[in-house]
Amino acid sequence: MVIELSLSGFAAIVLAGGQGSRLGGVDKASIEVGGRTLLEYALDAVMxxxxxxxxxxxxxxxxxxxxxxxxxxxxxxAAGLLTGRDALLRTFPTLAVLAVDMPRLTATTFRRLHEAAVGHEGAILTDPEGRRQLAFVVETARLDAVRPDLEGQHGMSVRALLADVDLVEVTPRGDEGRDIDTWTDLRDAAPDLPDPDGP
Incomplete structure (x- = not known):
């Protein structure tokens, strides 16, 4: 089964449970940039x-x-993604997944990912160097088919989880593929963050 274009038929999972070790253990979701938390930017991206x-x-x-x-x-x-999937109250044809530390993602990003995923099992954003990022859409049934048991989830990477899933790679526009891992990344983020009143 492959994805058909339907922007109303998806749920979103925001991954915000990391330890933020390079930021001194700070909870990334609550970090403010430009007067807004990283969680608010993430929720805007999956509006x-x-x-x-x-x-x-x-x-x-x-x-x-x-x-x-x-x-x-x-x-x-991977464990976070699958925990989030199990917490959904309803089943949707597709899931949008994003890390909370990617504040340049927008709703337009996920519309593009859905469009690119048509005829495939999902689509994933890369960074400018072509490395896959934690920003993708995937067919829910396909994710369910490849998930390991609870013990197997521990320590598993998303790359390993989705290794057998047909994901088309999508090149980022501007800096939307960048994340915030360090205080330097955070300092440099504010000038080019998306306008919350924009598209």
Whole structure:
């Protein structure tokens, strides 16, 4: 089965449960840039989603989202993704997945990913050097088919989880493929963050 274009038929999972070790253990979701938290930027990027689950600490927000903690705790992004998928109240044809530390992602990014995924099992954003980022859409049934058991999720990378999934790679526009891993990244982020009132 492959993805058909439907921007109303997807749920979103925001991965916000990392340890932020290069930022001194700070919870990335609550970090403010330009007066807004990284979580707010992430939620803006998936505003088209029918349901949103945030995997990580609960952060104040007026958005209708569900917060869960990954299982196993600090088990890595694959464990977080699958925990988020299990927390969804409804089943959607596709899932949009993003890391909370990519504030340059926008709703337009995920529309492009959905368009690119048509005829495939998903689509994933790369950085300018072609490395796959934690920003992708994937067919829900295909993700369910490749998931390991609970023990196998611990420490698994998303790359390994999706190794057998047909993901088309999508080149970033501008800096949308950049993430925030260090204080330098954070310092440099504010000037080019997306306008919350923009497209």
């Amino acid at each position: 088209d989603a029918g349901e949103v689950v945030v995997v990580g600490h609960q952060v104040p927000t007026d958005r209708p989202v569900t917060f869960v903690r990954e299982e196993p705790r600090f088990g890595g992004p």
